[in-house]
Amino acid sequence: MSGTLSKSRPPDSKIVVLGNPGVGKSALVVRFLTNRFIWEYDPTLERSYKHHTILDDEHTLIEILDTAGQEDTMQQEGNARWADGFVLVYAINDRQSFEAAGNLKHHLDMLKKTNVLCMLVGNKVDLLHERRVTTEEGEALAVELSCGFFETSASDGGEDIPEVFYELHRDIKRRKSIETKGRRRSSAQQVKHVFNRMLNKIGNSS
Numbered sequence: 001m002s003g004t005l006s007k008s009r010p011p012d013s014k015i016v017v018l019g020n021p022g023v024g025k026s027a028l029v030v031r032f033l034t035n036r037f038i039w040e041y042d043p044t045l046e047r048s049y050k051h052h053t054i055l056d057d058e059h060t061l062i063e064i065l066d067t068a069g070q071e072d073t074m075q076q077e078g079n080a081r082w083a084d085g086f087v088l089v090y091a092i093n094d095r096q097s098f099e100a101a102g103n104l105k106h107h108l109d110m111l112k113k114t115n116v117l118c119m120l121v122g123n124k125v126d127l128l129h130e131r132r133v134t135t136e137e138g139e140a141l142a143v144e145l146s147c148g149f150f151e152t153s154a155s156d157g158g159e160d161i162p163e164v165f166y167e168l169h170r171d172i173k174r175r176k177s178i179e180t181k182g183r184r185r186s187s188a189q190q191v192k193h194v195f196n197r198m199l200n201k202i203g204n205s206s
């Protein structure tokens with residue numbers, strides 16, 4: 001097992017939970033952290049949590065920012081810059097929130113100038129009789145956005161909810177490791193380049 005237990009160390013991944021007001025962002029985060037469903041929230045608050053666990057045999061620290069649905073653009077952009085990955089939530093009984101989730105992903109890609117890592121989550125599957133977005137539509141949007149996809153219910157057990165966060169964490173870890181290798185390679189290439197120039201100079205002057 002690797003890593004340390006301290007919560008004061010930098011997190012291994014930083015995840016922001018986004019979506020229209022009322023889709024169940026706080027309920028998902030609370031279910032993930034406490035395995036409980038809490039009915040009362042202050043929707044105007046933004047909350048940050050540190051979740052420590054052992055994942056794939058490693059001590060893992062995930063920081064999660066649960067955003068309020070009605071944030072201003074400055075707040076949204078600040079959160080987006082801070083995050084390594086995003087959980088984009090819609091409610092399966094709210095068509096508008098589904099469309100908003102798609103738009104959010106495009107906005108984030110533009111803002112971060114990359115294909116951001118994300119999980120698309122259709123929440124409130126317990127409200128089947130009110131369904132306005134099919135599972136197939138959710139899956140198709142996830143493919144289009146290059147996101148993972150889950151349907152969940154924060155109120156009914158929510159067995160899949162930990163996997164939403166853990167899968168995203170694993171994606172983030174993989175990308176960070178590729179980026180670090182790329183950086184190492186490019187600094188090694190720079191050293192090689194300088195060294196070759198020096199050798200050339202010596203060769204020319206003798």
Ligand SMILES: Nc1nc2c(ncn2[C@@H]2O[C@H](COP(=O)(O)OP(=O)(O)OP(=O)(O)O)[C@@H](O)[C@H]2O)c(=O)[nH]1
Nearest residue numbers: 021022023024025026027043068069124153154155
């Ligand atoms: N039936 C059902 N209700 C849910 C579920 N998740 C959340 N809710 C309810 O939906 C309402 C909104 O939930 P929140 O978790 O506050 O939603 P939010 O996205 O954080 O909302 P904002 O903070 O306003 O952006 C609350 O009344 C919750 O009890 C779910 O899976 N099923």
